[in-house]
Amino acid sequence: MAAPCIDPELIAHAEHVVAALKQAGSTVVTAESCTAGLLAAVLSHVEGAGDVLHGSFVTYSKANKSAALGVDPELLRRAGSVNAEVVRQLARGALERSPADLAIAVSGVLGPKPDEDGNPVGLVYFCCCSRHGELRVERRDFGAQGDDVLRRAAILEALRLLAEP
Amino acid sequence: MAAPCIDPELIAHAEHVVAALKQAGSTVVTAESCTAGLLAAVLSHVEGAGDVLHGSFVTYSKANKSAALGVDPELLRRAGSVNAEVVRQLARGALERSPADLAIAVSGVLGPKPDEDGNPVGLVYFCCCSRHGELRVERRDFGAQGDDVLRRAAILEALRLLAEP
Numbered sequence: 001m002a003a004p005c006i007d008p009e010l011i012a013h014a015e016h017v018v019a020a021l022k023q024a025g026s027t028v029v030t031a032e033s034c035t036a037g038l039l040a041a042v043l044s045h046v047e048g049a050g051d052v053l054h055g056s057f058v059t060y061s062k063a064n065k066s067a068a069l070g071v072d073p074e075l076l077r078r079a080g081s082v083n084a085e086v087v088r089q090l091a092r093g094a095l096e097r098s099p100a101d102l103a104i105a106v107s108g109v110l111g112p113k114p115d116e117d118g119n120p121v122g123l124v125y126f127c128c129c130s131r132h133g134e135l136r137v138e139r140r141d142f143g144a145q146g147d148d149v150l151r152r153a154a155i156l157e158a159l160r161l162l163a164e165p
Numbered sequence: 166m167a168a169p170c171i172d173p174e175l176i177a178h179a180e181h182v183v184a185a186l187k188q189a190g191s192t193v194v195t196a197e198s199c200t201a202g203l204l205a206a207v208l209s210h211v212e213g214a215g216d217v218l219h220g221s222f223v224t225y226s227k228a229n230k231s232a233a234l235g236v237d238p239e240l241l242r243r244a245g246s247v248n249a250e251v252v253r254q255l256a257r258g259a260l261e262r263s264p265a266d267l268a269i270a271v272s273g274v275l276g277p278k279p280d281e282d283g284n285p286v287g288l289v290y291f292c293c294c295s296r297h298g299e300l301r302v303e304r305r306d307f308g309a310q311g312d313d314v315l316r317r318a319a320i321l322e323a324l325r326l327l328a329e330p
Contacts, residue, residue, distance in 0.1 A: 005175060005203060005316050007168045029229070036209035037195075037202025038170060040223045044201035049225070055233060056223035058205045063264045064194070064219040099228045151170050
């Protein structure tokens with residue numbers, strides 16, 4: 001029998017988030033750079049996800065951050081992809097382009113090397129934003145661990161932020 | 166030690182795709198409904214993915230298919246989400262909103278129940294589209310298997326289509 005496509009432990013963490021969003025009557029869209037769609041996929045595995053998940057904008061390249069979500073190209077040139085202003089623009093851009101009540105954006109460096117702008121492996125920014133305004137921007141430095149360890153850390157942190165009131 | 170976030174067998178299949186796209190000088194964006202971002206996430210795990218992957222539009226809800234990718238709401242009302250015309254509009258919408266050369270769209274029913282429009286579990290449509298025109302629309306009926314078996318089948322089929330010339 002094949003292994004599950006996604007580690008069931010990640011799905012278990014997402015169950016609380018889907019339940020909390022459903023309880024609050026909120027819907028969500030994700031804007032993902034380094035996690036590249038895995039956050040939305042994890043949420044989609046939970047039964048009843050269809051009631052709360054609208055989808056995701058995965059903006060893996062800088063060009064797509066601007067094309068798909070309207071991130072200022074000059075900001076990307078000047079400051080790179082991994083900073084507070086970029087995650088803000090990713091989250092706001094996702095809210096503008098979807099019917100969701102909440103957006104969560106994730107942009108960071110999973111490694112194995114620092115990114116092209118010199119941001120260190122393990123640095124990840126998050127922004128959680130609602131139609132009523134910005135809820136939170138968070139900077140986490142998870143340290144120079146393996147890329148899959150960092151991927152998991154980024155997903156779990158994003159789920160934690162989404163489950164907060 | 167934690168399990169990998171994504172089954173490494175899926176990543177292994179994606180390695181050929183990233184190599185083929187790199188060889189062809191092509192870049193890709195995905196438009197995902199039932200796979201919900203996992204296809205883009207799988208591609209992103211391959212070393213060098215940054216050279217070929219722009220990202221993804223995950224349109225899990227019908228409302229987001231229209232809001233994020235411009236799928237005709239009347240078509241969705243009349244014909245549901247799982248048909249040739251919807252995957253065409255998803256793929257074209259993704260190409261219009263990203264800098265990618267190629268788009269692959271996936272929409273289907275992973276179960277455990279038929280979708281709200283009565284489409285059976287295991288039915289999945291794919292569309293591969295380039296800036297020069299439509300390359301292929303494919304309808305696959307994988308049968309009423311478990312959702313994770315179907316998820317894997319959909320991802321592998323999408324990767325196969327992307328690796329074709």
